Amino acid sequence: MRRKLVAGNWKMNGSIAANALLLTQINAGFGNAGCDAAVCVPAPYLSQCQALLADSAIALGAQDVSSHDAGAYTGEVSAAMLLEFACRYVIVGHSERRGYFGETDELVAQKALRALHAGLVPIVCVGETLAQREAGQTDAIVSRQIDAVLSLIAENELTKIVVAYEPVWAIGTGKTATPEMAQQVHAVLRQRLHARSATAAQEVRILYGGSMKPENARELLAMPDIDGGLIGGAALKAADFLAIIHAA
Numbered sequence: 001m002r003r004k005l006v007a008g009n010w011k012m013n014g015s016i017a018a019n020a021l022l023l024t025q026i027n028a029g030f031g032n033a034g035c036d037a038a039v040c041v042p043a044p045y046l047s048q049c050q051a052l053l054a055d056s057a058i059a060l061g062a063q064d065v066s067s068h069d070a071g072a073y074t075g076e077v078s079a080a081m082l083l084e085f086a087c088r089y090v091i092v093g094h095s096e097r098r099g100y101f102g103e104t105d106e107l108v109a110q111k112a113l114r115a116l117h118a119g120l121v122p123i124v125c126v127g128e129t130l131a132q133r134e135a136g137q138t139d140a141i142v143s144r145q146i147d148a149v150l151s152l153i154a155e156n157e158l159t160k161i162v163v164a165y166e167p168v169w170a171i172g173t174g175k176t177a178t179p180e181m182a183q184q185v186h187a188v189l190r191q192r193l194h195a196r197s198a199t200a201a202q203e204v205r206i207l208y209g210g211s212m213k214p215e216n217a218r219e220l221l222a223m224p225d226i227d228g229g230l231i232g233g234a235a236l237k238a239a240d241f242l243a244i245i246h247a248a
């Protein structure tokens, strides 16, 4: 049985005052939730959020990591740096990074590998655009994206990753994949994992992301291959994020 994970992706939002209020409220409402939870915050706030989460069951994460170890890479943040702030998770290959910053499957795979080798859990995002869905390419696109990552990772390390299926057309748009649509793609991703390792297929958590909110979380999370959520907009409102956590 895979324990569910609900991870918030704050994107480029927050301030010192807003973060303090949000995490204080989330900590207070977390109670004895039966799932794992994390917040992936902008890099400048890692230290503040590390302190705010010091006695919390909620884990800290980042939104990106360099594919390099160290050196002359202006603006980059290394996996070792994230670990110094007690990060457990790092998102790699979010569609906004692929779309706006030209990240390729190969770069995303390198980032996932670098994170893994440093001891972080990469949350590897995959997902199709609306045009790709309408052209019937969804399964091929997500398979290509996940295979690029899986092919770089040693079999005995595959169980250490998290995958997130995030249809690009559902991110921040209010449009959500139906539970059945999401489940179908999660099953494809599970098959890709199985092609590399039966154990990984059994153990790796596949999150759904794309306008998940309190109103649709329970139905999505009830599907057999949906093992949690990657939450954007709703992670910025304590009540909504907590409602999703308690639905998981």
Ligand code: PEP
Binding pocket: 009, 166, 170, 171, 172, 173, 174, 209, 210, 211, 212, 230, 231, 232, 233, 234
């Ligand atoms: C995301 O960006 O990872 C995401 C799922 O965003 P939203 O929940 O706002 O659609």
